[in-house]
Amino acid sequence: MLKIKNLKVNTETEISILKGLNLDVNEGEVHAIMGPNGSGKSTLASVISGDPKYVIKEGVLEFLGEDVSEMDPEERAAIGLFLSFQYPVEIPGISLNNFIKTALNQKQKSLGLEPFSAKEILARIKENANALKINLDFIKRSVNVGFSGGEKKRAEIFQMLMLNPKLSILDETDSGLDIDALKIVASGVNKLRSENNSFIIITHYQRLLDYIKPDFVHVLSDGKIIKSGGPEIAKMLEEKGYDWI
Amino acid sequence: MIGSKKNQPKFNFDKKSNFISDFLPSIKNEDWRYTNLKKFIPENTEVQPLTGYIEQEKLDKIIHSNKFKIPEKNCIFFLNGSLQETVSDIPQGVLIKKINDKTNNNRTLYMNKVASEFSADEKNSYTGFSSFLEKNKIIELNTLLTSSPYIIHFDRTFDSKNNIKIIHGFTNEGGWFNQDRCLYFIESGCEVYIQPEVVNFGKHDSVFNIVSEIICKEEANLNMYMGQNDPTNSSIINTIFCAQEKNSESNFNIFSVNGKLIRNNVLVNLMNENCASSIYGTSLLENKEHLDNFIVISHLVENCKSNQLFKSVYGGETTGSFCGKIYVEKNAQQTEALQQNNNLMISKKASVNAKPQLEIFADDVVCSHGCTIGAIDEKSLFYLRSRGVPEKEAIKLLISGFLTDSISMIKPERIRDEVKKLFFKE
Numbered sequence: 001m002l003k004i005k006n007l008k009v010n011t012e013t014e015i016s017i018l019k020g021l022n023l024d025v026n027e028g029e030v031h032a033i034m035g036p037n038g039s040g041k042s043t044l045a046s047v048i049s050g051d052p053k054y055v056i057k058e059g060v061l062e063f064l065g066e067d068v069s070e071m072d073p074e075e076r077a078a079i080g081l082f083l084s085f086q087y088p089v090e091i092p093g094i095s096l097n098n099f100i101k102t103a104l105n106q107k108q109k110s111l112g113l114e115p116f117s118a119k120e121i122l123a124r125i126k127e128n129a130n131a132l133k134i135n136l137d138f139i140k141r142s143v144n145v146g147f148s149g150g151e152k153k154r155a156e157i158f159q160m161l162m163l164n165p166k167l168s169i170l171d172e173t174d175s176g177l178d179i180d181a182l183k184i185v186a187s188g189v190n191k192l193r194s195e196n197n198s199f200i201i202i203t204h205y206q207r208l209l210d211y212i213k214p215d216f217v218h219v220l221s222d223g224k225i226i227k228s229g230g231p232e233i234a235k236m237l238e239e240k241g242y243d244w245i
Numbered sequence: 246m247i248g249s250k251k252n253q254p255k256f257n258f259d260k261k262s263n264f265i266s267d268f269l270p271s272i273k274n275e276d277w278r279y280t281n282l283k284k285f286i287p288e289n290t291e292v293q294p295l296t297g298y299i300e301q302e303k304l305d306k307i308i309h310s311n312k313f314k315i316p317e318k319n320c321i322f323f324l325n326g327s328l329q330e331t332v333s334d335i336p337q338g339v340l341i342k343k344i345n346d347k348t349n350n351n352r353t354l355y356m357n358k359v360a361s362e363f364s365a366d367e368k369n370s371y372t373g374f375s376s377f378l379e380k381n382k383i384i385e386l387n388t389l390l391t392s393s394p395y396i397i398h399f400d401r402t403f404d405s406k407n408n409i410k411i412i413h414g415f416t417n418e419g420g421w422f423n424q425d426r427c428l429y430f431i432e433s434g435c436e437v438y439i440q441p442e443v444v445n446f447g448k449h450d451s452v453f454n455i456v457s458e459i460i461c462k463e464e465a466n467l468n469m470y471m472g473q474n475d476p477t478n479s480s481i482i483n484t485i486f487c488a489q490e491k492n493s494e495s496n497f498n499i500f501s502v503n504g505k506l507i508r509n510n511v512l513v514n515l516m517n518e519n520c521a522s523s524i525y526g527t528s529l530l531e532n533k534e535h536l537d538n539f540i541v542i543s544h545l546v547e548n549c550k551s552n553q554l555f556k557s558v559y560g561g562e563t564t565g566s567f568c569g570k571i572y573v574e575k576n577a578q579q580t581e582a583l584q585q586n587n588n589l590m591i592s593k594k595a596s597v598n599a600k601p602q603l604e605i606f607a608d609d610v611v612c613s614h615g616c617t618i619g620a621i622d623e624k625s626l627f628y629l630r631s632r633g634v635p636e637k638e639a640i641k642l643l644i645s646g647f648l649t650d651s652i653s654m655i656k657p658e659r660i661r662d663e664v665k666k667l668f669f670k671e
C-alpha cells in the first residue's frame with residue numbers, strides 16, 4: 001500500500017531531515033514508529049501527506065502503487081490518506097461540522113462521485129460522534145479553537161472516521177491523553193481497522209500499543225529507520241530507553 | 246434628461262469641475278492621508294442636477310433598466326435625492342418629511358434644528374463634530390448641493406420586525422457627482438433595523454457623496470447595515486454622524502465588496518450616560534478597489550461603551566486604509582472602548598495602512614486596540630488540504646472563517662443570510 005525507498009527530504013531552507021528512509025506498509029497492517037524527539041517522525045508524516053514545506057530530494061514515495069511524490073495533499077487525501085496532526089491547527093470561524101461536510105463532499109467530487117445527502121452525512125456524524133463519546137454541540141464549535149488537548153485529538157479521530165481513509169497516520173495522537181481518552185481514541189482506530197485499512201502510529205509510549213496491537217514496530221533516529229521488529233521492540237524501549245539500541 | 250438645471254442653487258456651471266475640486270481634500274489633510282480623492286474623480290465630472298417630479302412611466306423604466314429589484318415591503322426609495330412614494334412602502338411608525346427651511350449655514354449639520362423641532366422643550370445641542378466638518382469640506386459640498394434633506398422619523402408605533410431598506414438611487418446619466426442627504430430621528434425606546442444602499446442606475450466613473458445624520462434619543466436602539474457592492478465601479482463617500490442620548494445603542498455594520506473607491510466616515514458622539522456603540526466593518530475586495538474606513542468615536546461623558554471591529558480581506562491590486570480614532574473626554578470616566586482591526590492579504594500586490602489613534606484624557610478607562618496584517622496561514626492551509634479540500638476551496642474557507650465574526654453580529658437572520666450571499670455567493 002505504502003512504499004518508501006531511500007527517501008531523502010530537506011526543508012525549504014535545505015536542512016536535511018530524512019536521510020534515506022525505507023518503509024513498507026501492506027493492506028491491513030499496523031506499524032508503530034517510535035524514536036527520540038527531533039528524529040524526523042512528524043516530518044515523515046507530513047511528507048507522506050504532501051506538506052509543501054518539505055522537498056523530496058531523492059527516493060521513492062508510492063501509495064497504492066502510484067508515485068504520489070508530486071501529488072497535491074488534497075489528491076492524496078482523496079485516494080485514501082489521512083494524517084492526524086501532532087498539533088491540530090485552530091481554524092477560527094469554521095465549525096467542525098461544516099468543515100467535515102465540506103471535506104467529505106470535496107473528496108467525493110475528486111473521486112467523481114455524487115455528494116452525500118445531508119441526511120446521510122448527519123447519520124454518519126451521529127454514528128461516529130457516538131463512538132467517540134463526542135456530543136453534537138461540540139462539533140458546532142470552530143475547528144480546534146479553544147479545544148483542550150484531549151478534545152483536539154478526539155476531533156482528529158472523529159474526522160478520520162468520517163473520511164474513512166485507507167491509510168491513517170496518527171502523529172502522537174496519544175500524547176497528553178488520560179487513560180479514558182486513550183481508550184476512546186484506541187476504540188476509534190479499532191473501529192476502522194480491517195484487512196484493507198492500514199495505520200502508521202507514531203508514539204513515544206507503549207501504553208497506546210496495549211490497545212492497538214501493532215504488527216511492526218520501527219525505531220526512527222536521525223532521519224533513518226535504524227531498527228524494525230515486532231511488538232517486543234516497543235516493550236524493550238519502554239523499559240530501557242533509546243540507548244538500548 | 247430628468248434633472249432640471251433651473252432648480253439648481255446658483256453656481257457657475259461652466260466651471261463645475263473647478264467648483265467641485267475646491268471642496269476636495271488633499272492628501273496633506275491628515276484625515277485623507279491614504280486616499281487621494283482627486284484621483285478618483287474623473288475630469289469633466291458634472292454636478293448632479295436636482296430632480297423634481299418624475300412620471301411613473303419614466304420611473305419604472307429607470308428602475309427596470311437595471312437588474313435591481315425594489316422590495317415590495319418596507320422600502321424607502323429615493324431617486325436623485327427625491328423620495329419616490331409610488332415605489333416606496335413606508336411602514337407604520339415612520340414619518341418622512343422635508344426639513345422645512347434652509348437656515349443651515351453650510352458648515353453645521355441639520356441635527357440641532359431637527360432635534361428642537363421634535364422636542365420643543367429640550368435644549369438639544371449636538372455640537373462636537375465641528376473639527377471633522379472643518380477638515381472635511383466634502384460635507385459642506387453635500388449641504389450646498391442638496392436642496393433640503395429628508396427627515397426619516399421613527400416613533401414608538403414602529404414595529405422593529407420591519408427591517409427597512411433605504412435605497413439611494415441615482416439615474417446618473419452623465420457620470421455625475423451625486424449627493425444625497427438624510428437625517429434619521431429615532432425616538433425614545435424605538436428599535437430600528439435599516440439597510441441603506443446606494444444604487445447606480447447610470448454610468449460608471451461617477452461619485453456618490455452620501456451624508457446621513459442620526460439622532461438616537463433615550464433608550465433608542467439603532468441597527469444599520471450597509472452593503473457596498475457597486476458593480477459599475479464608481480466611487481462612494483459615505484458619511485454618518487450619529488449623536489446618542491442616554492441609554493441608547495447604535496450598531497453599524499458595513500459590508501464592502503465592490504466599488505472603485507469606498508470611503509466610510511463614521512462619527513459617533515456618545516453624549517449621555519450608558520450609551521453604547523458598535524461599528525463593524527467587513528470587506529472582501531479582490532480587484533482594484535480602494536477602501537478607506539475612517540472612524541471617530543467620541544466618549545463625551547462617563548459610563549459609555551464602544552467597540553470597533555474591522556475585518557478586511559485584500560486581494561488583487563486592492564489598497565486599503567483603516568483609521569480608528571477613540572477620543573475620551575476628561576470627565577468620561579468608566580469608559581470602555583475597544584478597537585480591533587484585522588487584515589488578511591491574499592495577494593502580493595495588495596496593501597493596507599492601518600492607524601489606531603487614541604486620545605484619552607480620562608484616567609479611569611478601559612481602552613484597547615489591536616491590529617494584525619497577515620497572509621493566509623500556511624499551516625492552516627495544509628491542514629485543510631490534507632483533509633481533501635482543494636487549495637482554492639480551502640482558501641475560500643479560511644477567508645469565510647476570517648470574516649464570520651463580524652458577519653455573525655448581524656441580528657436579523659434575513660439580513661445575515663443576505664450578507665453571507667453577498668460575500669460567499671453560496
Ligand SMILES: Nc1ncnc2c1ncn2[C@@H]1O[C@H](COP(=O)(O)OP(=O)(O)O)[C@@H](O)[C@H]1O
Nearest residue numbers: 011015017036037038039040041042043044053
Ligand atoms: N520546516 C522546518 N524548518 C527547519 N527545521 C525543521 C523543519 N521541520 C522540522 N525541522 C527539524 O527537523 C527535525 C525533525 O523534526 P520532527 O520531524 O518534527 O521530529 P519528531 O516529530 O521526530 O520530534 C527537528 O530537528 C526539527 O527542528
Ligand SMILES: [Mg+2]
Nearest residue numbers: 041042043086
Ligand atoms: Mg513530532
